[in-house]
Amino acid sequence: MSKAFVKEDKESNDDDLAEAESAPRRGPAYITPDGFRKLQAELAHLWKVERPRVTEEVAAAAAQGDRSENAEYIYGKKKLREIDRRIRFLTRRLDTVTVVQAPPQDRDKVFFGAWVTIEDDEGRETTYRIVGSDEFDLSRRWISIDSPVARALIGKRTGDQATVLRPKGPTEVTVVGIRYGDEAPG
Numbered sequence: 001m002s003k004a005f006v007k008e009d010k011e012s013n014d015d016d017l018a019e020a021e022s023a024p025r026r027g028p029a030y031i032t033p034d035g036f037r038k039l040q041a042e043l044a045h046l047w048k049v050e051r052p053r054v055t056e057e058v059a060a061a062a063a064q065g066d067r068s069e070n071a072e073y074i075y076g077k078k079k080l081r082e083i084d085r086r087i088r089f090l091t092r093r094l095d096t097v098t099v100v101q102a103p104p105q106d107r108d109k110v111f112f113g114a115w116v117t118i119e120d121d122e123g124r125e126t127t128y129r130i131v132g133s134d135e136f137d138l139s140r141r142w143i144s145i146d147s148p149v150a151r152a153l154i155g156k157r158t159g160d161q162a163t164v165l166r167p168k169g170p171t172e173v174t175v176v177g178i179r180y181g182d183e184a185p186g
Helices: 004-023 033-064 071-096 148-153
Strands: 030-031 095-101 114-120 126-130 142-144 161-166 167-180
Touching: 030 033, 033 071, 033 095, 071 095, 114 148, 126 148, 142 148, 148 161, 148 167
Parallel strands: 030 095, 126 142
Antiparallel strands: 114 126, 114 167, 161 167
């Protein structure tokens, strides 16, 4: 094996280690069943579709000869490393997440998976769903359980106030509704 390939693998492992060390380690990582299925689908797509396609492209580019000046080969190898890095991440992540199957017994409190309607100090109401860090999507009003808003709301009941720590300063919000289920409240 050439030293170039050994170096690439070492660099890739160093990147993975740095990524793992920089990730915050707070209790279990929760995820909804739908979020878990989406991560599984992404992993399967990378393994069965993307990686074979890029590997084929790299092989075709390598067959053209001089690899040191072959942009398609160099880009393809880079893309292959990115795919492999994501595959490793998803494989580890799927092994460590905790899938939350059912809503909590006390549905009067805000927990993971809840749709929470809050009112800010100006009287504006906003509804969010608290989901795992792998599945947040602001366009759907899904916020990560690690977000400042979610952290302030966990454990609160309807009528409770919470202080949300924002970059521009803390703000008070009031919980006006809590609901569990997959569909956004009306």
